[in-house]
Amino acid sequence: MQFEMTAQEEALFKTIAQAAQKLGFPTYVIGGYVRDRLLGRSSKGKDLDLVCVGSGIELAKAIAKCLKPQPKVVTYARFGTAALHHKDWEIELVGARKESYRPESRKPIVEDGTLEDDQNRRDFTINALAISLNEADFGQLLDPFGGLADLEAKCIRTPLAPETTFSDDPLRMMRAIRFASQLGFEIEEKTFAAIQSERERIHIISQERISSELNKIMLSTKPSLGLSLLFKSGLLELIFPELYAMHGVDEKEGVRHKDNFWHTLKVVDNMAEKSDDLWMRWSALLHDIAKPLTKRYFKGQGWSFHGHEAVGGKLVPKIFKRFKLPLDQKMKKVQKIVSMHQRPILLTQDRENITDSAIRRLLFEAGDDLEDLLLMCEADSTTANPKKLARYADNLIFLRQRLQEVEEKDHLRQWQPPISxxxxxxxxxxxxxxxxxxxxxxxxxxxxxxxxxxxxxxxxxxxxxxxxxxxxxxxx
Structure with a gap:
């Protein structure tokens, strides 16, 4: 099958092809760029992965000499890779290789290999698709594992036996879930079963790599797709036990409470519809994180999670530190929203008796994060009852009006006391x-x-x- 190129692609690809031909390095475009072009997905940048049967560093330097203005080549000799920036293209090059992990190691054993070896080490069939830049078959789509059919079927599947693929690099288990979440694909049954059976292997992967994949899931259009797959696969219990612990419903004297895990996933989806900001989505994910720790049953009164917002606020720095997330203003913003997410809702339970003093305190303590706090409150409404939903929305509209009135009068949003x-x-x-x-x-x-x-x-x-x-x- 011939890959249909734009004029811009063809010009760049032919420049690369000429440099590769002079060196005698068979070269291919491979991976995400090919997949996304075939899916018609647009991206902010153009990330181009090239694999050559030869030295990726040597080829990068040769390509740079053919481009105007000549870009700087960044090399990573330890990994045999190189990168360069040309116009709006971010180009990464690597020599074809074999790659595997020892059972106890986080670092791969890397050896030179053929194109077939390189495609074998790819995580999924849809990422093993390649475009030839060689004179004999320039523009030909190479699809050894049926990746094109999997794209059409919206299926995530490994090129080799999934147990082998996931054992070699356990992060691929999270990548499978991340791609399913980002693309709206389903993970093939055998592939998902292998994630479940190999899930303990995730322990050899660094926290930074795990957190990177989790953040990409969080930035999906509908994060609950990936989060629910993490839960069903057994990975969530291993990488995020606090979130996993929210699952389940207890019953005493015939009184049940809602499942806080699935409620949280709905809140995250609600937030995703309102905001692309990663940290607002983390606020939604963590807003009820302390409910398992504060859950109590009181005879004749039912279930209580009293103080869960305050306890949750104290957990935020610990969770961010463990996940290697930034411990700066981003974390402090999430912590504030988690700690305060009940305040606006509680204020509106007795609308007629909301005092100016209570409004002033909310303005002062929320500060610049007030709008984000109110956005969190909007996302936190997951009831299926239309009347309750309408009443909840109306209460927030009323609160916004009261906040605006007091703010215009007292100017407390960014307030500091007049005496230092x-x-x-x-x-x-x-x-x-x-x-x-x-x-x-x-x-x-x-x-x-x-x-x-x-x-x-x-x-x-x-x-x-x-x-x-x-x-x-x-x-x-």
Missing amino acids: GEEIMETFQIKPSKQVGQLKNAIREAILDGLIANEYEAARNFMLEQAAAMDLFPKK
């Missing part, structure tokens, strides 16, 4: 101390409670009154 600790120390000629903190807190609370206006003079007068009661005035 430095001014307190200078005014009363005192050093940093517990009393300074007490005064700052008293001023802040007075403003949030509406006892004084959010302005400098009112705050300073209040400070002097409080300081007099605390006997902080300098002695004369």
Whole structure:
């Protein structure tokens, strides 16, 4: 089968072909680029993987000399790979190779090989498709494992026996699930059974590689497809026991609670419809993560998960650290949303009695993350009852109106108390101390409670009154 090229592709591919021919290296475009072009998938960039029967580094340098402007070649001698950037193309080159893992090792044994060897080591049939850039069959689609038929059938299948493929590189188990999630494909029955039987092998894979695949699943159009496959395969229990522990429903005295795992997956999907932001999706994934730890049954009252949001907030840094995720503002944002996700909902349970003070505190504590917090609340509604759904949505609309009213009046979204600790120390000629903190807190609370206006003079007068009661005035 001949691969239909665009004019841009043909020009670049012929340049590559000429450089490869001079070196005598048979060369092929392989993998994701071929798959996505055949699927008609568009991507932000153009990542091109080339495999040659020879030195990928030597070929990269030869190709660079043929391009204008001449790109810089980045080489990775240890792995025999090279990369270069040309216009909007990111090109990676590697020599054809055999690759396998020892039972206890995370690092592969790599040997030179043929194109057939290289295709054999590919993870799935849809990623083993190759386009020849050689003079004799330029543009020919090479499909040794029926990858084209699997594309049409929307099937994820391994080129070799799946047990061999997954044992050699256990990360491929997660990649199978990731591709199923990204593409909306199904994993072939024998392939999925092999994931289940080989799942313990995931322990030899580094956390960084596991987290990278998990993040790609999270960024799928419908993340629950991949997350549910992780659960059904047994991998989730091994890589994310806290999330796995949310599964199941307990019953006492005929009273049951909802399955928090499947509820969470629905919330993540809801968030995915609203936001492409990875960390908002992580907020959705972790919002109820502490429910298994806080689950209690009270006779005559039913099930309670009291304080799960606070406990969940404390778990976020631990989970991020274990998954090697950034421990910066991204983590702090997720932590804040998890810790506060119940606040807006609880406020609306008694709409008529929401005080300005409660609104001020929500504005102050949510700060710049207020809109994301409200987005989390919207995603958290998974009821199938139309009346409950409408009431929940109406309550959030009402809360937004109240927040806007108080914000316009008090300007608390990015608020800092008008009196600083430095001014307190200078005014009363005192050093940093517990009393300074007490005064700052008293001023802040007075403003949030509406006892004084959010302005400098009112705050300073209040400070002097409080300081007099605390006997902080300098002695004369």
